[in-house]
Amino acid sequence: MRPFNYSKIKEEKWNSEILGLIAAIYKFAEKQELYLKQRPDELEKLVEIAKIQNTEASNAIEGIVTTNTRIKQLVEEKTTPKNGDEEEIAGYRDVLNIIHESFDMIPITQNYILHELEFIETRRYTINNSSLHKTHGTVNMLNLVDGKSAVIEGDFEPFIVHYAETFIIPASIKEYSIKPYGCDEVKVLKAYVRS
Template sequence: MRDFNYKNLLALKLPVRIYELIAGIYEYKGKQELYVANFSDVLDKMVEVAKVQSTKSSNAIEGISTNDSRLEELMNKKSRPRNRNEEEIYGYREVLDLIHENYEAIELTKNNILSLHNKLYSYSGENHKGKFKTIDNSIIEVDSFGEKRIRFQPVSAFETEASIDRMLAAYDEAVRAKIPPLLLIPTFVHDFLCIHPFSDGNGRMSRLLTLLLLYKNGFFVGKYISLEMLIENTKDLYYEALEASSGNWHKGKNDNLPFINYMLSILYKAYRECDERFKLIGEKSLTSAERVMKVFENSLEPLSKSDLILLCSDISQRTIERALKELKDGDLIQQIGKGRATKYIKA
C-alpha cells in the first residue's frame, strides 16, 4: 500500500524554472493584497465573473456543459436544473460559493471532503454522492479515433478510505513541518487524483480542493481569475503533466515535478492576468476609451466585446460599446469579422 510522506518534498532538486515561478507568485501576491485593500469596492464583479468561468470550465473538462443562456440563468439562480448536466453544474456553483465564503472554517478532513462531494451532487439522484467508491475504477483516455486505453489504474475501492486517511495525516504533518505550500498543494492534489476516491466527480473535486487549500494558505487569485478556465485552455498539458507524475506512483517512486511545474505555471499566469486587470482598475484617471485601448495594447490576439467585458469588469457593457466605436472611428483599432464573430485588434 502506498506510503505518503510530504517531507520528502524538501529533498526535491527544483529546477530554476520552479524557483522563478514561486518567486513571481509571491511578488504578485503581495501586489494583489495592496490592490484588494485599495479597490475592494470594484472587485465584486470580477469575483462573480470568475465563478461563472470556473463553473463552466471545470465541468467542461469532464464533458459536462450547457448553452450560455442556460448557464447564465443557472449561475444567477433564475432557473432550476433541467437535466443531469445542469444538476452537476448547479452543484459545482454551490460548492464554489461555499468555499469562497467559508474556506477558513472548512478543515481538510475526510468528513469534509465527503460533505463537499455530497453537495456537488446535491441536485442529482446519484446514490454515490458523499461516498467513496465501492467498485474499482480506471482513468481512461480516448483518442481522436475513439480508441480507449487505461492511462492510470487508481487505488482499489478496498484500499481507498485507508489511503485517504494516510494522505490526510501526511498532509497535516507536512503543514506542522512548514513544508512550502506551493510544493505541498499540487502534490497533495495529484495524490488525490491517483487515489481517485469517488465513482464520479474526482476531477472537479480536485479543482475545488485546490482552491480551498490555496485560499487557506493566503493565495486568493482564484477569486478573481478562474484557475479552472486556465486549466481547460491548456487541457492537453494538464493531462500530460498528470501522466508524467503518475509513473511508479503506487511504489512511491513517481516524479512530482511535472505536475508541480504545471500547477505553478497556471497559478503564475492567473496572478499575472489579475495584476494586469487590477492595473486597469487603478487607472481611474483614464477615460473608458483609453482604458479599453490599454487592453488592446497588451494583447496580441483579437478581442471580442465579451472579452473586453471580462477584462474591464468594472466598466458597463454600454460604455465598452461606446469606447469601441470611438476607437474604431479614430482608426486606433480595426474590426475583424461580422455578427457574433466580430472581434477587434489594435490597428
C-alpha cells in the first residue's frame, strides 16, 4: 500500500472556484435528496420524459426519426422495433437505462476520465454568447451543467437542451454551436474520444 501524507492537504491553496464547486455539489445533493423524499413520483415522471426527449433528439441528429407515439412506446418498452431505425432507437434506450439504473455501479472515476493516457477527454465551457465546437471526427457527449437552457445549431435541425440534460453530437457532424437560450450564461461539460 502506498503511504499518503495527509499533512500536505493543509498546505494546499484552494482557490475560490474550487471551493465554490465543492459548495455547489453539497447544495445540489441536499436539494436532490429533499426532492426525492418529497416528490419521488414527480421526479420519476421527469426522468421518463427526459429519456424520451433525449432519445428523440439524439437520434434525430443522426437522421433517425419516427412518430412521437412510436418513440414513446419504444422508450417505455411497450412495443418492439419494426425496422433498423427503430432498432437504433431501442439500442439508445437500452444505453440510457443502463446509465440511469446502474450509474452507481459504473466504475468511472475522475482519474479514469481525466487521466492523460486514457482515451476520453473532458472539457468544461462557460458560454456567454455563441461557442463554436468541432467534433474532429469523434462523438461528442455533452451535459448542460448550469444555466436554464441552450440552443444547439449545426448541420441539423436546431434543438434546445435544458439544465441537466445530456445530448450527443455524432462524429459525422463536423461542427456545431452552443449558445445560451433564455439566460445570459450556460456551462457545459463535454466528453469525447481523444484523436
